[in-house]
Amino acid sequence: MLLGAHVSVAGGLSKAPENGRKLTCDCMQIFSKNQMQWNAKPIDLEEAEKFRQNSNEFDISETVIHDSYLINLGSPYKGMQKQSREAFLDEMVRAKHLGVRYLIFHPGAHMGAGEQAGLKRVAESMNWVRKEFGSGDVQLILEITAGQGTLLGNSFEQLKKVIDQLEDQKNVGVCFDTCHAYAAGYDVKTKTGYARTFDLFDDVLGLDYLKAMHLNDSKGKQGSHLDRHEQIGKGFIGTEGFGNFMTDHRWEKIPMVLETPAGDKLYKQELKLLRSLIKKR
Ligand SMILES: [Zn+2]
Numbered sequence: 001m002l003l004g005a006h007v008s009v010a011g012g013l014s015k016a017p018e019n020g021r022k023l024t025c026d027c028m029q030i031f032s033k034n035q036m037q038w039n040a041k042p043i044d045l046e047e048a049e050k051f052r053q054n055s056n057e058f059d060i061s062e063t064v065i066h067d068s069y070l071i072n073l074g075s076p077y078k079g080m081q082k083q084s085r086e087a088f089l090d091e092m093v094r095a096k097h098l099g100v101r102y103l104i105f106h107p108g109a110h111m112g113a114g115e116q117a118g119l120k121r122v123a124e125s126m127n128w129v130r131k132e133f134g135s136g137d138v139q140l141i142l143e144i145t146a147g148q149g150t151l152l153g154n155s156f157e158q159l160k161k162v163i164d165q166l167e168d169q170k171n172v173g174v175c176f177d178t179c180h181a182y183a184a185g186y187d188v189k190t191k192t193g194y195a196r197t198f199d200l201f202d203d204v205l206g207l208d209y210l211k212a213m214h215l216n217d218s219k220g221k222q223g224s225h226l227d228r229h230e231q232i233g234k235g236f237i238g239t240e241g242f243g244n245f246m247t248d249h250r251w252e253k254i255p256m257v258l259e260t261p262a263g264d265k266l267y268k269q270e271l272k273l274l275r276s277l278i279k280k281r
């Protein structure tokens with residue numbers, strides 16, 4: 001299994017691989033800029049080169065990027081849409097410079113315009129950024145959400161509707177966040193529920209679209225639509241649920257990262273717990 005965590009880029013992007021290795025990460029997720037701000041200095045190409053060298057040196061086999069929380073590709077408001085698209089395009093360019101192939105993002109929120117209109121706008125935005133970006137090996141990875149408020153993307157069917165409206169259906173994928181999926185209503189805790197969930201994923205989307213996972217336990221119950229991450233084993237999914245993931249050979253090459261609330265303080269311990277679930281079976 002390729003296990004890791006969301007790693008801080010404090011001290012510079014090129015420091016992240018070492019930070020990740022200290023936490024025993026095989027793979028990691030980063031923000032390539034401050035996730036709460038719209039603008040960022042362009043990536044320094046020397047820093048990007050160092051990042052790639054250090055990823056090799058510290059044996060981080062894959063890094064994924066999570067986009068800024070401000071971006072809403074589904075916004076019905078023209079100004080917001082333009083700002084979001086441009087910021088997202090910048091995220092793609094940053095990913096390219098860093099040699100990162102997966103850019104993970106929440107589809108967006110329809111803000112009252114309705115689900116169908118929102119999903120269509122997300123797809124239109126994705127078509128726009130893809131065209132502006134031109135060629136380059138950056139894939140757009142839609143993260144499943146818990147579905148609170150007007151947030152889009154809380155079911156496999158919704159994600160499929162976005163993908164169906166894309167001009168480029170190759171350079172796109174899905175990130176399965178265990179907490180979001182559970183809160184959205186998918187049972188990943190019991191053996192039968194877990195099996196059914198991924199059968200459904202395969203039926204609706206096709207398992208080939210599954211490119212990354214976020215491993216988070218859930219403070220909310222199944223179907224609660226609460227996006228509250230919990231430490232592994234301390235929430236409703238529990239070690240029983242994560243055991244399902246850790247013993248599933250289909251995910252061996254898929255980057256799986258923690259985004260649990262204690263962060264750096266407990267990542268190492270949580271990764272150890274996850275790895276013990278692999279060995280157990
Ligand atoms: Zn996310």
Ligand SMILES: [Zn+2]
Pocket residue numbers: 143177214259
């Ligand atoms: Zn997530």
